Amino acid sequence: xxxxxxxxxxxxxxxxxxxxADVLIEDGVIRGVGAGLSGDEVFxxxxxxxxxxxxxxxxxxxxxxxxxxETIESGARAAAAGGFTSICPMPNTSPVNDNATVTSYIIxxxxxxxxxxxxxxxxxxxxxAGEELSSIGSxxxxxxxxxxxxxxxxxxxxxxxxxxxxxxSFGIPLINHCEDLHLSAGGDMHEGFESVRLGxxxxxxxxxxxxxxxxxxxxxxxxxxxxVAHISSRHAVEMVAFAKARGMSVTAEATPxxxxxxxxHMHPYDSNYKMKPPLxxxxxxxxxxxxxxxxxxxxxxxxxxxxxxxxxxxxxxKCPFGILGLETAIGxxxxxxxxxxxxxxxxxxxxxxxGPEKILGLGRGTLxxxxxxxxxxxxxxxxxxxxxxxxxxxxxxSPYHGHAFKGGPVATVVGGKLVWQALP
Amino acid sequence: MKGLLGIEDLTREEVQSILDxxxxxxxxxxxxxxxxxxxxxxxVNLFFEASTRTRTSFEIAAKRLGxxxxxxxxxxxxxxxxxxxxxxxxxxxxxxxxxxxxxxAASGAPxxxxxxxxxxxxxxxxxxxxxxxxxLLDARTILDRGTPLEGSRVAxxxxxxxxxxxxxxxxxxxxxxxxxxxxxxxxxxxxxxKQIAPGVELTTDMREAIxxxxxxxxxxxxxxxxxxxxxxxxxxxxxxxxxxxxxELAKPNVxxxxxxxxxxxxxxxxxxxxxxRSVILNQVENGVAVRMAVLERVLSDAxx
Numbered sequence: 001x002x003x004x005x006x007x008x009x010x011x012x013x014x015x016x017x018x019x020x021a022d023v024l025i026e027d028g029v030i031r032g033v034g035a036g037l038s039g040d041e042v043f044x045x046x047x048x049x050x051x052x053x054x055x056x057x058x059x060x061x062x063x064x065x066x067x068x069x070e071t072i073e074s075g076a077r078a079a080a081a082g083g084f085t086s087i088c089p090m091p092n093t094s095p096v097n098d099n100a101t102v103t104s105y106i107i108x109x110x111x112x113x114x115x116x117x118x119x120x121x122x123x124x125x126x127x128x129a130g131e132e133l134s135s136i137g138s139x140x141x142x143x144x145x146x147x148x149x150x151x152x153x154x155x156x157x158x159x160x161x162x163x164x165x166x167x168x169s170f171g172i173p174l175i176n177h178c179e180d181l182h183l184s185a186g187g188d189m190h191e192g193f194e195s196v197r198l199g200x201x202x203x204x205x206x207x208x209x210x211x212x213x214x215x216x217x218x219x220x221x222x223x224x225x226x227x228v229a230h231i232s233s234r235h236a237v238e239m240v241a242f243a244k245a246r247g248m249s250v251t252a253e254a255t256p257x258x259x260x261x262x263x264x265h266m267h268p269y270d271s272n273y274k275m276k277p278p279l280x281x282x283x284x285x286x287x288x289x290x291x292x293x294x295x296x297x298x299x300x301x302x303x304x305x306x307x308x309x310x311x312x313x314x315x316x317x318k319c320p321f322g323i324l325g326l327e328t329a330i331g332x333x334x335x336x337x338x339x340x341x342x343x344x345x346x347x348x349x350x351x352x353x354x355g356p357e358k359i360l361g362l363g364r365g366t367l368x369x370x371x372x373x374x375x376x377x378x379x380x381x382x383x384x385x386x387x388x389x390x391x392x393x394x395x396x397x398s399p400y401h402g403h404a405f406k407g408g409p410v411a412t413v414v415g416g417k418l419v420w421q422a423l424p
Numbered sequence: 425m426k427g428l429l430g431i432e433d434l435t436r437e438e439v440q441s442i443l444d445x446x447x448x449x450x451x452x453x454x455x456x457x458x459x460x461x462x463x464x465x466x467x468v469n470l471f472f473e474a475s476t477r478t479r480t481s482f483e484i485a486a487k488r489l490g491x492x493x494x495x496x497x498x499x500x501x502x503x504x505x506x507x508x509x510x511x512x513x514x515x516x517x518x519x520x521x522x523x524x525x526x527x528x529a530a531s532g533a534p535x536x537x538x539x540x541x542x543x544x545x546x547x548x549x550x551x552x553x554x555x556x557x558x559x560l561l562d563a564r565t566i567l568d569r570g571t572p573l574e575g576s577r578v579a580x581x582x583x584x585x586x587x588x589x590x591x592x593x594x595x596x597x598x599x600x601x602x603x604x605x606x607x608x609x610x611x612x613x614x615x616x617x618k619q620i621a622p623g624v625e626l627t628t629d630m631r632e633a634i635x636x637x638x639x640x641x642x643x644x645x646x647x648x649x650x651x652x653x654x655x656x657x658x659x660x661x662x663x664x665x666x667x668x669x670x671x672e673l674a675k676p677n678v679x680x681x682x683x684x685x686x687x688x689x690x691x692x693x694x695x696x697x698x699x700x701r702s703v704i705l706n707q708v709e710n711g712v713a714v715r716m717a718v719l720e721r722v723l724s725d726a727x728x
Contacts, residue, residue: 193616197432199531199553199591269532313510315530317551 002026003416004037005375008045012052013350014357014366023050025373028416033367043418045377048410049345052366053085053374054352056326057359058150058175058229058253058301061087061118064105065094070306070394072106075326076114077392078304080420082326083409084352085116085374086364087304090150091123098123098134100142107143115419116412117374119145119362124163124174130154133163140170145360148175150229151276153211155181157218164224173225173251173359176215178236179276183207188317190278194263200316203278205233212236216243219250227359228252230303232277234287241296251359253301254288256325256332261285261399271312271319272399275305292351293342299355302329306395324398328386330378331405338380339406345380352376373416380407384422426725427523427544428718429535430554431595439560439596445717446564446710449488462491465522465723469495470513471548472528477684477708478548478557482525485715491522491723509533510540517543522723526550531588544722552586558683559592561714562641563600565707569679571638573600577675579633580604581664582643582691583654585612589683590643591620598623607633608643608664611654630664637674641681642666642692660690667693671701679703 005023010033012018022037023030056079062070070078072089079087089106091097097106103120110118122139126132128149136147147167153176154160160176167174184207189195191202212228216239219226231237231252243250257275262282266273273279291297305322312319333351337343357365364374388401411421431439467486471479479495486493496516507515509528516524523544526534531551538545549555563573578597584590584606597604598621605625606617618626627633634640645660671678680692680702688694696702 193619196585196614196616197591197620199551199588201552269536310508313508315509315528315533315536317530 002031002039003041003043003413004039005043005045005050005377008048008050008377010050010367011345011349012367013346013354014052015368018346023367023375025375025413025416028373030367030369030371030373032369043377043411047379049378049380051349051376051378052353052371053364053412053414054083054376055086055356055360055362055365056084056302056304056329057088057299057356059087059089059304059326060092060306060322061089062306063093063109064102068394069308072109072118073113074392074394075304075306076110076116076118077420078324078326079116080412080414081392081409082328083330083376083378083412084326085376085412085414086119086362087116088119088121088145088360090121090148092128092151096123096127097121097139098126098128100135100138103139103142103144116414117364119143119360121146121148121150121175123147124149124154125159128152130156130159133159133166136166137170140172145362146173146175146227148177148229150175150177153177153179153181157214160215161218161222164218164222164226168222168224173227175227175229176211177229178208178211178215180207180210183210187278188274189266190263190280192263192281194266198268203276205235205280205284208233208277209235209239212239216248216250219243219248220246225249230255230258230277230301231291231297232258232280232284232288234284237287237291237296241291241294244296251298252291252296253299253356254292254297255303256300256329256336257323257399258285258288259292260332260336269316270399271314271316272323272397274316274319274321275303275323276321289336289342292337298359300329300333300351301356302326306393307397308395312397322397324388324391324393324395326393327391328398328400328405331386331408332400334380334407335405373413375413376409377411377413378407378409382407382410384408427538427722428546428556429538430547431556431559431592432554436599439563439599442560442714442717442721443564443567445720446560446713449713449716451709458488458490460490461720462486462489462723465491467491467493467523467525467719468516468521469493469525470516470527471495472498472526473549475527475549477711478527481708481711482548482715485712486719488712489716489719491719510537513537513541517541523719546718546722549588551588553588554592555588556592557711557715557718558589559596560718561707561710562593562681563596564710564714565681565703566639566679568706568710569703571679573597573602575601575603576638577603577605577636578639578641579607579637580641580643581607581630581633581666583612583646584608584617584643585614586646587643593641594621594624605633605637609655630670631673634670634673637678639679639681640666640674644683644685645687645691665689665691665693666696668695668699671696681707684708
């Protein structure tokens with residue numbers, strides 16, 4: 001059984017290829033990229049971009065424990081509808097993914113119910129409490145691809161040092177949610193003019209900066225591979241660039257919303273604009289975009305964080321942090337980066353493919369012959385409007401509901417199988 | 425005008441018309457009579473945060489206009505049974521009151537609810553955001569003393585960061601062209617306040633703030649809103665407490681205001697609080713008149 005994706009603009013950063021071509025898939029594997037290929041089934045991609053399957057290295061699937069907000073199945077469907085073929089769920093489930101049993105549970109659930117590939121990230125510390133290292137080795141043996149206490153930072157520098165040393169010996173990256181909890185305590189949005197005007201407690205940019213600075217110094221001390229989750233502040237971007245210039249294995253990801261929105265875009269007291277890190281100032285957003293352009297930032301990751309309406313429809317200070325991200329990521333990246341002329345399509349595809357692939361080593365993110373047949377087909381000009389009420393997610397917390405996009409995902413192929421296709 | 429959520433969104437004309445109307449409701453020589461302007465109307469006072477003076481003031485204001493009022497405090501409400509704020513308000517709104525007067529400890533709580541409710545909401549203080557009727561009664565009190573707002577110098581001193589009174593006053597006074605000097609310890613005086621409205625200056629030096637002031641507004645030290653020590657304990661009164669000697673730096677006819685309840689010896693000395701310059705009780709009196717004007721306006725707009 002073969003599938004050929006015909007006449008698309010194939011963009012494969014790993015191969016340095018950008019041109020109109022056909023992609024031939026057989027038995028879940030890429031068999032060729034070239035002209036005049038044929039197969040049993042044909043997908044006409046004329047006028048569309050055809051890229052290696054997009055990887056989202058930072059999502060929250062809420063299972064086990066919070067299945068009312070999202071499940072591995074529903075989150076995977078949302079991923080497919082957003083053009084992602086591989087996703088990495090963070091460990092802040094209940095129980096926390098801090099041991100091989102939970103890791104195996106997630107992988108087994110995903111094998112049976114998820115339409116995309118799921119690569120779990122294990123917790124750094126037991127219960128992500130920041131004190132005692134979790135069973136890192138057995139989680140890696142069970143299939144975890146990185147460690148992180150995402151949602152919380154590792155506050156204790158000594159614990160962080162030990163975690164880095166351990167992660168290094170297994171050759172996996174350590175991902176930190178960079179937030180000094182003492183500086184951010186009680187904060188609900190970015191500290192700045194808007195927080196002062198609205199009478200909401202602020203989370204200063206410095207709460208992120210001091211943690212990134214500490215971690216980079218510890219990464220130098222230990223030689224670990226260190227990755228900054230959802231980078232959002234100007235100084236943090238500068239420090240990652242500094243570490244890279246020193247030749248360190250320091251990487252960073254940015255979310256679509258931190259590339260697009262500032263604290264002034266926030267609808268006052270609307271919790272669909274409440275997330276961590278918070279939407280920051282214009283100069284921070286400019287720096288994050290600048291980091292994506294310059295290469296200081298390696299990947300775009302959504303931090304897809306579903307919360308049900310019952311939790312998000314409350315007083316602002318009571319609402320949990322986080323917004324949906326999977327289905328709008330490509331639309332936002334095109335809108336903020338490509339249509340504005342800041343980067344080309346090749347760089348955009350890199351941020352979703354080779355960027356995360358180099359960090360995680362999943363053996364994906366390319367259309368080279370023999371690679372797993374994960375393909376993201378998207379449009380750069382089709383106009384569409386995001387309706388969060390039609391989302392595959394079980395939650396509805398998106399600030400992009402009703403937003404008109406130019407360009408977005410059109411079809412998603414995972415392991416040679418068409419798992420999602422936009423309505424014409 | 426649907427409800428009254430804050431001063432920031434009002435125009436100078438809207439504020440002026442409330443202040444003008446409030447004058448009609450100020451007590452005159454003759455004994456106050458109950459009016460029937462709002463007869464048959466129902467106002468719910470919903471206080472999720474402890475308050476004696478504001479709640480009583482709203483209640484008296486409503487009753488003097490002939491409205492019926494019900495006051496509910498958080499402890500007595502279904503909030504203590506775990507009901508969400510939206511559900512509580514929807515339930516109350518389903519009983520068709522004409523307006524809901526609401527105080528809540530969360531900034532933006534009334535703004536959030538206003539998106540879902542038809543019933544007009546009057547904000548009686550939301551967290552550290554706004555307290556619009558306080559600013560209105562403060563302005564009425566300043567004007568009663570013959571001080572025009574335009575060109576006057578108003579020093580607001582204390583915990584500015586956590587003060588809804590300060591925010592509402594800044595918005596109101598700025599609309600009328602007053603010079604506003606915000607003063608407090610740096611940890612309670614975010615620099616961003618300088619851009620909040622035209623005519624705002626900041627200083628951490630209390631004497632500088634008071635120099636040439638027409639009005640001194642002292643703020644309560646909000647012990648319950650401080651989540652950590654923002655200044656060394658025991659040092660507050662020495663640097664930011666208002667004492668008689670400070671008044672000499674101000675204009676001779678300076679007035680001293682305080683939204684209450686006052687902490688004697690913490691932010692204001694007893695001598696100042698009880699001095700001829702203090703208009704603290706005039707503020708309380710004007711509270712009723714201003715709230716009558718607000719309720720009348722909100723309910724007449726709701727009917728039209």
